Amino acid sequence: xxxxxxxxxxxxxxxxxxxxxxxxxxxxxxxxxxxxxxxxxxxxxxxxxxxxxxxxxxxxxxxxxxxxxxxxxxxxxxxxxxxxxxxxxxxxxxxxxxxxxxxxxxxxxxxxxxxxxxxxxxxxxxxxxxxxxxxxxxxxxxxxxxxxxxxxxxxxxxxxxxxxxxxxxxxxxxxxxxxxxxxxxxxxxxxxxxxxxxxxxxxxxxxxxxxxxxxxxxxxxxxxxxxxxxxxxxxxxxxxxxxxxxxxxxxxxxxxxxxxxxxxxxxxxxxxxxxxxxxxxxxxxxxxxxxxxxxxxxxxxxxxxxxxxxxxxxxxxxxxxxxxxxxxxxxxxxxxxxxxxxxxxxxxxxxxxxxxxxxxxxxxxxxxxxxxxxxxxxxxxxxxxxxxxxxxxxxxxxxxxxxxxxxxxxxxxxxxxxxxxxxxxxxxxxxxxxxxxxxxx
Amino acid sequence: xxxxxxxxxxxxxxxxxxxxxxxxxxxxxxxxxxxxxxxxxxxxxxxxxxxxxxxxxxxxxxxxxxxxxxxxxxxxxxxxxxxxxxxxxxxxxxxxxxxxxxxxxxxxxxxxxxxxxxxxxxxxxxxxxxxxxxxxxxxxxxxxxxxxxxxxxxxxxxxxxxxxxxxxxxxxxxxxxxxxxxxxxxxxxxxxxxxxxxxxxxxxxxxxxxxxxxxxxxxxxxxxxxxxxxxxxxxxxxxxxxxxxxxxxxxxxxxxxxxxxxxxxxx
Numbered sequence: 001x002x003x004x005x006x007x008x009x010x011x012x013x014x015x016x017x018x019x020x021x022x023x024x025x026x027x028x029x030x031x032x033x034x035x036x037x038x039x040x041x042x043x044x045x046x047x048x049x050x051x052x053x054x055x056x057x058x059x060x061x062x063x064x065x066x067x068x069x070x071x072x073x074x075x076x077x078x079x080x081x082x083x084x085x086x087x088x089x090x091x092x093x094x095x096x097x098x099x100x101x102x103x104x105x106x107x108x109x110x111x112x113x114x115x116x117x118x119x120x121x122x123x124x125x126x127x128x129x130x131x132x133x134x135x136x137x138x139x140x141x142x143x144x145x146x147x148x149x150x151x152x153x154x155x156x157x158x159x160x161x162x163x164x165x166x167x168x169x170x171x172x173x174x175x176x177x178x179x180x181x182x183x184x185x186x187x188x189x190x191x192x193x194x195x196x197x198x199x200x201x202x203x204x205x206x207x208x209x210x211x212x213x214x215x216x217x218x219x220x221x222x223x224x225x226x227x228x229x230x231x232x233x234x235x236x237x238x239x240x241x242x243x244x245x246x247x248x249x250x251x252x253x254x255x256x257x258x259x260x261x262x263x264x265x266x267x268x269x270x271x272x273x274x275x276x277x278x279x280x281x282x283x284x285x286x287x288x289x290x291x292x293x294x295x296x297x298x299x300x301x302x303x304x305x306x307x308x309x310x311x312x313x314x315x316x317x318x319x320x321x322x323x324x325x326x327x328x329x330x331x332x333x334x335x336x337x338x339x340x341x342x343x344x345x346x347x348x349x350x351x352x353x354x355x356x357x358x359x360x361x362x363x364x365x366x367x368x369x370x371x372x373x374x375x376x377x378x379x380x381x382x383x384x385x386x387x388x389x390x391x392x393x394x395x396x397x398x399x400x401x402x403x404x405x406x407x408x409x410x411x412x413x414x415x416x417x418x419x420x421x422x423x424x425x426x427x428x429x430x431x432x433x434x435x436x437x438x439x440x441x
Numbered sequence: 442x443x444x445x446x447x448x449x450x451x452x453x454x455x456x457x458x459x460x461x462x463x464x465x466x467x468x469x470x471x472x473x474x475x476x477x478x479x480x481x482x483x484x485x486x487x488x489x490x491x492x493x494x495x496x497x498x499x500x501x502x503x504x505x506x507x508x509x510x511x512x513x514x515x516x517x518x519x520x521x522x523x524x525x526x527x528x529x530x531x532x533x534x535x536x537x538x539x540x541x542x543x544x545x546x547x548x549x550x551x552x553x554x555x556x557x558x559x560x561x562x563x564x565x566x567x568x569x570x571x572x573x574x575x576x577x578x579x580x581x582x583x584x585x586x587x588x589x590x591x592x593x594x595x596x597x598x599x600x601x602x603x604x605x606x607x608x609x610x611x612x613x614x615x616x617x618x619x620x621x622x623x624x625x626x627x628x629x630x631x632x633x634x635x636x637x638x639x640x641x642x643x644x645x646x647x648x649x650x651x652x653x654x655x656x657x658x659x660x661x662x663x664x665x666x667x668x669x670x671x672x673x674x675x676x677x678x679x680x681x682x683x684x685x686x687x688x689x690x691x692x693x694x695x696x697x698x699x700x701x702x703x704x705x706x707x708x
Contacts, residue, residue, distance in 0.1 A: 031532060065706060116703065130562040156560050171699055230565065276565050278552055283567045320566065325573040363495055363503070363577030363676070393503060393531035440532035 032057040035438040039080075039402075041196070043431035045091040049196045050150075050434070051079030056109070068114040072157075077104040086194045091429075099194030110162045121169040126162045129180060131221065131234060133274050133285040134331050136354065136373075139314045140234055140272030140289050143180065143219060145188045145241045151197045151427065152382075153402060161186055175224030182217035185209050187265060188241040199426055200412040206243045206263030215239075221272075234272035239265045244295035246305040266295050283320040288313070297418050302343035311338040329356040345419035351376040365390045373424070380406030380424040398436040404428050471595035471611045475626070477633040479590070482661065484687035487511040491526075491682055493578055498675035505576055506530040508705045512691050521545030523696035527705035538701040556701035563698045578678040579649055579669040581620070584640075592617035593624075601627065608636055621648070634662055647672055658687060 032055065039050035054076035061069040080089065081103035087093050112125030132141030136152075144160040152159070164184040170177045185208065191197040209215045221234035243263040269292040276285045291312040298306050318331035331354045340348035355372040367388040374381050386400030408429075409422030469477075493505040508527045514520045521543045528537040536558035543551050555566045574581060593613040601608050607630040614623045625639040638651040649671040656665045667680040694700070 031535065114703075121699070121703075128561050130560065133564075135560075160561075169699070171694075171697075176699070278550065278565060278567070281550060281567060283565050285565075322567050322573075327567075360577070363497075363574065365503075365577070390503075390531075390533075396533055438533075 027062050029060045029062075030057065031060075031441060033438055033440050035436060037434065037436045039432045039434040041430060041432045044429040045088070047088050048080050048084060049089055049432065051081075051083075053077050053079070066116045068116075069112075070114070071111045072109040073107060074109055075104075075106045079103075081195075090194055090196050090198060092198075093194055097194055100192030102192060109157065119171045121171075123167040123169075126164050127167065128156070128160045128162050129165075129167060130156070130160075131232070131272065131274075133276055133287050134316045134318045134333070135329070135356075137287065137316050137331065137333050139287045139316055139333070140232075140270070140274060142236065142238070142241075142270060142289075143182075145186055147189045148191050148197065148199070149189070149195065151191070151199075153384075161189060175222065178219075178221045178223075180217070180219040182219070183211060183213075185211055185215060185217070185239060185265075187239070187243070196430065197427070199423075202243060203245050203261045203263035207265070209239060209265060228277060230274075230276045232272070232274045234270075234274075236270040236272070238268050238270060240268045240294065241265075244307050245297065246307050266293070268293055281321065285318045285320070286315075287317075288315040296337065296344050296346060298341075299343045299345065299418075302341075308341075308344065310340070310344070312336065313338060325359065327356075327358040330354070347377055375406065375424060378407030378409060378422045378425050380404075380422055382424050394441060395437070395439050397438075399434070401431070401433045403431050469597070469609070471597035471609075471613075472590060474597060474609045474611050474628050474633070475595045475613065476590055478626075478628045478635055481633065483511075483513065484661070485513050486689060486691040487685065487687050488689050488691065489682050489685040490529075491680065493576060494677075494679040494681075495577055496677040496679070503577070504530060505534070510691055510695060512693065512696055514693065516545040519544055519549065523693070525696050525700060529705070536704055538704065540696060540698070540701050542696070554698060554701060556698075563701050578680070579671045579676055580651070580678065580680075584651075588617075588619075592619070598625075600630070603627070603636065606631065632662055642673075649673075658685060661687065663687075 034055050035053070037050055037052040038048065041047050041049050054074050056072065056074040058070070058072045063069070086099045093099070108126065110126050110128065112123050112127045115122040115124075129143040130141055131143060132139055138146075144163055146159055147154070147161050150158075163182055163186060165180055165182040168179045170179075187202075187208075190200050190202060193201065217236070217238045219234065219236040219238070221232055223230065223232040225231070243265050246262045246264060271290040271292070273288045274286065276283060278284075291314070293309050294312050295307045296310050298308050300306055302308075313336045314334070316331055316333035318329060320327070320329045322328070333352045333354075335350045337344060337346065337348050352373060352375045354374075356370070358367065358369045360367050367386075367390075369384075369386045369388070371384040371386075372381065373383075381404070383403040384400060385403075386398060388396060388398040390396050404424055404427045406425035406428060407422050408425050410420040411426070412418075412421050414420075487510070489509050491507045491509050495503040495505070506529045508529060510525045512523045514523055523543065524539075524541045526539040528534040536556075538556040540554040540556075541551055542553075553566045554563050556563045575584070593615050595611050595613045597609060598612045599610040601610055608627040609630060611626045611628060612623055613626065615621060620643070622641045622643045622645040624641070627636040627638075628634070629636060634655050635653055637653070640648045640651070642648040649669060651670075652668045653664060654666045654668075655662045657663075663685060664682055666682075669678045669680070671677070
């Protein structure tokens with residue numbers, strides 16, 4: 001049930017073939033976006049790396065005051081993927097590497113039915129659910145897996161993979177309670193093989209859990225307001241979006257004959273807590289998560305199967321403020337491995353900080369924005385300066401740069417990759433400039 | 442500060458009782474006049490469309506349309522009023538929602554939430570700089586609200602007759618922080634509606650003018666259009682209220698994060 005051709009046909013059917021009979025008399029609202037995006041790599045092997053054009057349509061039908069059907073779909077074509085040779089798109093490509101030949105598609109993005117009663121909302125269908133407070137931190141915001149086709153640079157609607165699920169929100173007098181039941185099992189999707197942003201891959205033959213009731217993901221979140229503070233507490237019984245790669249070593253008569261990687265997604269429990277408070281004209285946000293039972297790779301031979309289960313603690317704190325008319329957000333994040341041992345390649349503690357500065361000029365027509373991410377491991381950084389100009393009420397143009405740096409590290413599939421992998425620095429020679437023009441209707 | 446921004450719109454649609462009991466006494470001071478103009482009856486709740494036309498000196502225009510719901514909560518739990526805005530136009534802002542809980546406690550600040558459809562998330566947001574332009578218009582967030590009476594000294598400097606109607610002319614000079622050197626206001630002697638405001642910069646040069654037109658709505662007189670002209674930049678903004686309904690029975694639950702996410706659901 002991915003963003004498949006079947007989904008595309010469903011999408012087209014809804015728009016072209018007419019709405020289901022029950023919605024024939026409903027008020028239907030159509031909107032959409034025609035967008036062109038181009039990117040040019042400026043560091044090492046300069047090349048046009050993106051020439052994406054897409055048409056996105058959204059239909060909303062309201063058969064009554066208490067129900068609403070929303071369908072969002074997209075048809076896209078990327079001229080760079082089509083016309084630029086793969087070895088130019090990705091200078092790290094080695095002859096013989098697998099290369100994806102996908103450069104166009106029709107996708108169903110989201111499709112859901114909302115049913116609303118006095119104190120209960122139900123949303124059924126393919127959707128994105130966002131939790132958490134600290135933008136981009138993914139501490140508790142882990143309901144939907146991510147699509148890494150363009151690293152971290154896509155907007156939410158493209159970076160998050162929508163899932164078929166049932167979502168129920170109950171609004172009692174004390175706050176809000178949410179229940180998610182997710183039968184569709186999808187996991188992080190790496191960038192396509194051979195693409196510019198290819199970094200990690202899923203081991204061939206990785207076991208995907210069957211779709212059956214016992215394998216569903218279930219999540220619940222409670223929210224309330226106490227002493228002027230917005231609190232949420234959450235529990236997510238999920239599958240790890242990254243597969244654990246269990247190594248099996250074969251030997252005959254004491255002689256090593258081979259090593260097999262058996263990738264497998266494992267169950268994971270995530271307990272979350274968030275708090276948000278307005279103080280001195282600033283918004284203070286705190287977010288924590290406790291991952292119970294995460295499988296981590298170990299050095300070869302350290303453990304049977306070379307995986308070990310550990311609990312992880314993630315937390316972050318952020319401040320949003322307005323300084324002389326400029327929106328400023330500062331955040332600090334930390335991740336810790338409980339019971340870390342020297343044979344676990346990932347560091348016991350990883351720290352990161354972010355800065356977002358945003359200001360508008362010329363009657364809000366020009367928006368300037370700078371996002372900075374800094375990581376303590378390998379002095380990695382990511383900087384995204386951006387200018388957005390509203391050409392008309394319907395058209396907007398954005399130009400910017402994506403600058404990445406720090407230690408390059410080793411590729412995840414290198415022998416040293418487990419200990420020396422650098423998520424951002426790996427792309428330090430991928431600095432690029434980009435432009436987007438969009439027409440909304 | 443968004444508080445001021447949306448206050449102001451609340452103030453713009455403020456109704457005025459036309460009963461004879463509000464006929465002005467001849468001994469009013471400048472402060473009395475301003476106080477009466479600021480404490481006009483607004484009904485228990487309101488629903489309306491607020492449209493902003495932003496006009497550049499070269500004549501080019503931009504439009505912003507929002508649906509606005511407002512509820513007088515009477516100070517319950519320290520909240521004086523709640524306002525929610527749903528942006529309907531332009532398309533790139535459609536679905537963006539603001540929720541403002543306006544505190545009735547002068548020691549506390551208002552609370553604001555923002556829903557961005559692109560992020561699929563409601564976020565608590567910080568209050569804005571009072572002197573920042575409201576949505577790119579010619580009024581600041583501070584202009585959109587009502588300064589506390591004691592933040593200025595108000596002097597009745599004269600009376601004028603315009604189009605056959607009598608007006609008090611009040612000059613207000615700030616004693617608390619302000620970007621203006623002074624303000625002049627023409628306030629009706631009959632019903633205390635404000636006809637015109639002139640804003641002067643720190644050098645006491647005229648910065649912008651604001652002209653307000655009113656219509657009758659039942660027993661009330663309500664704001665219909667507000668025309669602001671920055672004479673130094675020649676930029677104009679027209680704020681207009683339409684589809685105004687008063688006392689439509691809005692509930693406290695209509696002003697929540699849930700309402701923000703659900704979007705404008707019509708009548």
